[in-house]
Amino acid sequence: xxxxxxxxxxxxxxxxxxxxxxxxxxxxxxxxxxxxxxxxxxxxxxxxxxxxxxxxxxxxxxxxxxxxxxxxxxxxxxxxxxxxxxxxxxxxxxxxxxxxxxxxxxxxxxxxxxxxxxxxxxxxxxxxxxxxxxxxxxxxxxxxxxxxxxxxxxxxxxxxxxxxxxxxxxxxxxxxxxxxxxxxxxxxxxxxxxxxxxxxxxxxxxxxxxxxxxxxxxxxxxxxxxxxxxxxxxxxxxxxxxxxxxxxxxxxxxxxxxxxxxxxxxxxxxxxxxxxxxxxxxxxxxxxxxxxxxxxxxxxxxxxxxxxxxxxxxxxxxxxxxxxxxx
Amino acid sequence: xxxxxxxxxxxxxxxxxxxxxxxxxxxxxxxxxxxxxxxxxxxxxxxxxxxxxxxxxxxxxxxxxxxxxxxxxxxxxxxxxxxxxxxxxxxxxxxxxxxxxxxxxxxxxxxxxxxxxxxxxxxxxxxxxxxxxxxxxxxxxxxxxxxxxxxxxxxxxxxxxxxxxxxxxxxxxxxxxxxxxxxxxxxxxxxxxxxxxxxxxxxxxxxxxxxxxxxx
Numbered sequence: 001x002x003x004x005x006x007x008x009x010x011x012x013x014x015x016x017x018x019x020x021x022x023x024x025x026x027x028x029x030x031x032x033x034x035x036x037x038x039x040x041x042x043x044x045x046x047x048x049x050x051x052x053x054x055x056x057x058x059x060x061x062x063x064x065x066x067x068x069x070x071x072x073x074x075x076x077x078x079x080x081x082x083x084x085x086x087x088x089x090x091x092x093x094x095x096x097x098x099x100x101x102x103x104x105x106x107x108x109x110x111x112x113x114x115x116x117x118x119x120x121x122x123x124x125x126x127x128x129x130x131x132x133x134x135x136x137x138x139x140x141x142x143x144x145x146x147x148x149x150x151x152x153x154x155x156x157x158x159x160x161x162x163x164x165x166x167x168x169x170x171x172x173x174x175x176x177x178x179x180x181x182x183x184x185x186x187x188x189x190x191x192x193x194x195x196x197x198x199x200x201x202x203x204x205x206x207x208x209x210x211x212x213x214x215x216x217x218x219x220x221x222x223x224x225x226x227x228x229x230x231x232x233x234x235x236x237x238x239x240x241x242x243x244x245x246x247x248x249x250x251x252x253x254x255x256x257x258x259x260x261x262x263x264x265x266x267x268x269x270x271x272x273x274x275x276x277x278x279x280x281x282x283x284x285x286x287x288x289x290x291x292x293x294x295x296x297x298x299x300x301x302x303x304x305x306x307x308x309x310x311x312x313x314x315x316x317x318x319x320x321x322x323x324x325x326x327x
Numbered sequence: 328x329x330x331x332x333x334x335x336x337x338x339x340x341x342x343x344x345x346x347x348x349x350x351x352x353x354x355x356x357x358x359x360x361x362x363x364x365x366x367x368x369x370x371x372x373x374x375x376x377x378x379x380x381x382x383x384x385x386x387x388x389x390x391x392x393x394x395x396x397x398x399x400x401x402x403x404x405x406x407x408x409x410x411x412x413x414x415x416x417x418x419x420x421x422x423x424x425x426x427x428x429x430x431x432x433x434x435x436x437x438x439x440x441x442x443x444x445x446x447x448x449x450x451x452x453x454x455x456x457x458x459x460x461x462x463x464x465x466x467x468x469x470x471x472x473x474x475x476x477x478x479x480x481x482x483x484x485x486x487x488x489x490x491x492x493x494x495x496x497x498x499x500x501x502x503x504x505x506x507x508x509x510x511x512x513x514x515x516x517x518x519x520x521x522x523x524x525x526x527x528x529x530x531x532x533x534x535x536x537x538x539x540x541x542x543x
Contacts, residue, residue: 033399053362053403061460076369077404078362107502108404111445117396135506145336145506212508215360220508252495291467 011194012074016230018240023323026065032090033082035089036061044220045140046161046170047093050154051086051103052109053078055193056214059150059293061233062324069102069159069322077193077296078215086191088115090124099125100165102174104146105130119282122185125167127174129153131183131304133242134211134220147214148256148293148304149181152316157327173315177306182239185302186231187212187219189260192297210234214258214295228265232272236302238278247281252288252316254304261301265308266290273303286316292324329425330389334378336532339392341371343528344521353522354517358504366401373400385424390417391435399509404502405518408442408455415441419513428479432470436463446501453499453511455518458490460524476537480530491515491523 005011013031016209020029020036029036050060058073070093075081090099101112105128116210117124131149157174157274165173187209192197193216200216203209208231211220226234245251255270257263266289274284287306293302306312320326344351344367355363375392381389394413419434420426423452426434440458443449450460465486469479494516499505504516 074482075402076362076365078360079366079401080406082399082402082406085400106404107446108406110408112402193365195365196361200356213360215362215503220506220510229474 001192001194002295003192003194005194005248008098008194010074015054015057016061016074019323020286026323027061029094030088031087033073033085035071035073035092037084037089037092038064038066042066042070042162043094043095044097045070045095045098045164046167047090047099047168048102048154048158048161049073049086049089049099050092050115051081051089051148052104052106053080053215055150055191055296056294058291058324060154063154063158063214063322065320065326066321067162067318067320067322068154068325075108078197080106082111083112083116083119083312086113086252087120087211090116090120090122092324093264094122095158096193100124100157100161100167100170101126102126102150102157104150105143106145108286109146114316117140119134123167125171126172127153127157127178129174129178131178131181132185132211133182133238134184134213139197145213147183148254148302149178149306150185151288151292151325152181152304152306153177153252155320156312157313158320159315163316165170171199177312180243180307181304182242183254183256183302183304184235185212185214185219185256185300186210186235187216187258187295187298187300188225191216191259193296211238214293216298228238228268231273232269232276232303236273236276236305237302239305241306243305244281245282248283248284250285250308250313251277252304252306252325253277253284253306254288254292254306255290255303256293256304257293258298258300258302260297260299264292264299269301269303277305278279286313330381330386331449332532332536333346333386333389334381335536336529337371337374337378339528340525341375343524344368344371347520347524351517351520352513353382354520356456357514358384358499358507358511359517360503362403363521366403366405367521370397370401370405370488375538386419386426387417387423390414390420393417394519403454404446405458408446411441411445422471432463432466435466439463439505448501451497451499453494453504454501455516455522456499456521457494457516458519458526461490462487462522477534484527484530487523487526491519494519
């Protein structure tokens with residue numbers, strides 16, 4: 001394992017400290033329990049709090065700031081945070097209009113946030129993000145995972161909160177964006193969790209994991225690597241098969257890198273994907289390309305499509321000032 | 328069973344978990360995401376470190392404290408599940424200084440029920456419940472029978488082992504492995520392996536404790 005590390009047990013703390021130092025005036029961090037919050041508490045708005053395992057940077061702490069989250073709770077690498085972190089973050093961020101938890105559908109995240117929600121003495125609600133169409137949604141499974149589409153939910157619900165929406169209105173926006181969003185990813189390599197010190201899975205040089213999650217966990221199937229256009233066809237096939245958009249619909253296309261794929265290839269994927277969307281009669285009117293929901297240094301990418309309406313476009317375009325997203 | 332025994336068991340569990348590192352890790356790498364062992368190890372570390380604070384508490388309160396500590400430390404899915412086990416067990420033993428076999432079996436069962444409730448899972452879904460539920464049933468049954476402690480422990484350990492192995496042939500419908508569909512077949516559930524290791528270590532501790540008492 002070659003990584004920039006001083007001591008395995010202090011990776012998270014040093015990384016978060018660096019992030020705070022790099023964005024003076026924007027963020028603050030607390031340890032024991034750990035959470036990242038806006039440097040100045042926002043007033044008279046619903047407090048949006050998300051969180052999850054570390055290793056997905058910039059998700060979630062990179063999205064704390066005006067127009068998006070009020071606080072984020074980073075867990076250990078690939079391990080959900082604990083309820084005391086969420087309670088402390090809620091206490092630091094709330095301003096009397098309630099707390100909205102944005103939670104990715106992974107068993108650990110849902111259980112810890114659920115306990116926090118039960119223990120929290122403030123009005124609160126939860127948006128559960130489950131955009132990953134690689135997982136069939138059935139009562140026989142844990143259900144679809146929450147992956148890169150989480151950003152769309154955080155951005156649009158964040159814009160609504162900033163504009164003064166109530167707790168239930170923010171939740172409704174989050175739920176609506178989640179329902180209109182689908183993602184699927186493919187990985188070429190595994191990643192190495194620092195504390196484990198070795199690759200999470202072995203994969204041959206000419207193979208890829210299709211339908212991979214964001215924790216380096218194996219996907220649904222393994223295939224030989226194909227040309228980018230064919231990979232895009234496979235991913236978009238599953239995504240559009242799920243969303244079933246009407247022709248002429250405006251969409252947001254998000255090409256997300258897992259941390260180990262250069263932007264050059266991500267833009268290439270965007271080229272292929274936007275072309276396919278147009279061929280299907282859809283209008284990709286908004287785009288986001290880059291490493292936003294990563295899996296340490298895993299090579300690979302996911303595609304996310306969100307079906308837009310006028311309100312969602314307004315929410316997407318609203319100003320945002322965070323470490324990782326700003327316009 | 329008293330708090331002294333609980334503290335001994337925590338130390339024995341930590342040793343057994345550390346000894347099983349490579350087995351647990353390789354199972355988790357196959358169908359999990361590689362953080363299970365690290366989380367369990369962290370849980371062991373904090374509970375053992377908590378031991379000095381526990382020693383003057385009644386068992387029920389000690390188990391509750393362990394649960395609260397784990398809830399704030401482990402994270403992931405194991406954190407809420409394991410902490411709810413300890414807290415439910417602690418609640419059943421509230422106000423009892425020396426629980427007998429029957430009460431211990433009831434407390435263990437209430438802990439397992441709490442895991443079922445929190446995780447919304449049951450037997451056959453390739454989770455730790457595939458070891459814990461059969462073990463709790465056997466424990467309740469044996470608690471009412473005239474069997475020696477050594478026979479009881481041997482049977483419990485065997486039941487945990489057998490049910491752990493049986494998860495190899497299951498498709499997961501809960502937990503991280505559920506995303507794999509049929510690819511989870513052929514792999515033992517790492518959570519069940521951990522439970523087996525823990526149960527064996529606790530049984531050993533109980534037996535050793537009992538022998539030490541008989542010889543004094």
